[in-house]
Amino acid sequence: MVTRTAGGIPGDALNVGFVGSRDDGLRAMQAAGWYPADPITLRTSIEIIGSVVLDRPYHQAPVSPLYYDGKKEQLAFEKPEGTSADRRHHVRFWMILEKGSDGRPIWLGSATFDRSVGFSHDTGQVTHHIAPDIDAERDMLMRDLSQVGMVQSFFQISGVGPTLFGWNGEGDPYYNDGEIHIATLTIGGIRRAEPPVTIPAPPLIALKDQIWHGVSNAISEAPQP
Numbered sequence: 001m002v003t004r005t006a007g008g009i010p011g012d013a014l015n016v017g018f019v020g021s022r023d024d025g026l027r028a029m030q031a032a033g034w035y036p037a038d039p040i041t042l043r044t045s046i047e048i049i050g051s052v053v054l055d056r057p058y059h060q061a062p063v064s065p066l067y068y069d070g071k072k073e074q075l076a077f078e079k080p081e082g083t084s085a086d087r088r089h090h091v092r093f094w095m096i097l098e099k100g101s102d103g104r105p106i107w108l109g110s111a112t113f114d115r116s117v118g119f120s121h122d123t124g125q126v127t128h129h130i131a132p133d134i135d136a137e138r139d140m141l142m143r144d145l146s147q148v149g150m151v152q153s154f155f156q157i158s159g160v161g162p163t164l165f166g167w168n169g170e171g172d173p174y175y176n177d178g179e180i181h182i183a184t185l186t187i188g189g190i191r192r193a194e195p196p197v198t199i200p201a202p203p204l205i206a207l208k209d210q211i212w213h214g215v216s217n218a219i220s221e222a223p224q225p
């Protein structure tokens with residue numbers, strides 16, 4: 001339940017997902033204010049450098065590729081924070097089943113927050129560095145989709161497991177409760193007036209999540225070095 005870089009180094013953990021077609025995902029993310037990321041080309045690479053150096057907007061800046069089950073992400077989105085592309089929320093998605101139990105595709109993804117631009121601890125290349133609380137990014141994305149009426153229901157499955165001292169492919173630390181939150185999207189981008197149904201987690205998972213949230217709150221409130 002962890003992605004990998006092109007060099008095979010463990011990358012970001014999977015923490016989100018959705019049920020729906022590619023078009024359902026595109027419509028839902030657009031409605032929620034997330035932009036599809038441009039592919040990496042010479043032009044887009046120059047544009048993202050210009051965005052960071054000159055502090056100018058680039059809402060569809062490319063994201064570096066990650067791989068799950070040997071496949072590069074098929075969808076990638078971002079939501080800027082501030083003016084330039086150095087700080088942004090972003091998510092990558094991989095289709096893992098073409099037809100789930102209800103006949104619709106199932107996607108898993110990794111949502112993180114790019115807090116700054118710097119050098120990779122492993123490769124020395126210029127890259128983004130993520131914020132450690134990846135649960136916060138997962139929850140924000142699910143909230144964004146819900147608030148615009150794009151979700152029929154929510155449920156969760158177990159992912160990588162509770163992680164206090166995780167490290168991604170760029171050498172950035174992260175922590176998370178290990179659960180993957182999945183949104184069953186509306187069909188055809190039709191907005192839902194009523195709130196989505198939330199399918200409760202099993203009692204032991206719910207207890208673990210309650211304990212974990214106390215731990216993660218203490219971590220987030222602790223003074224940073």
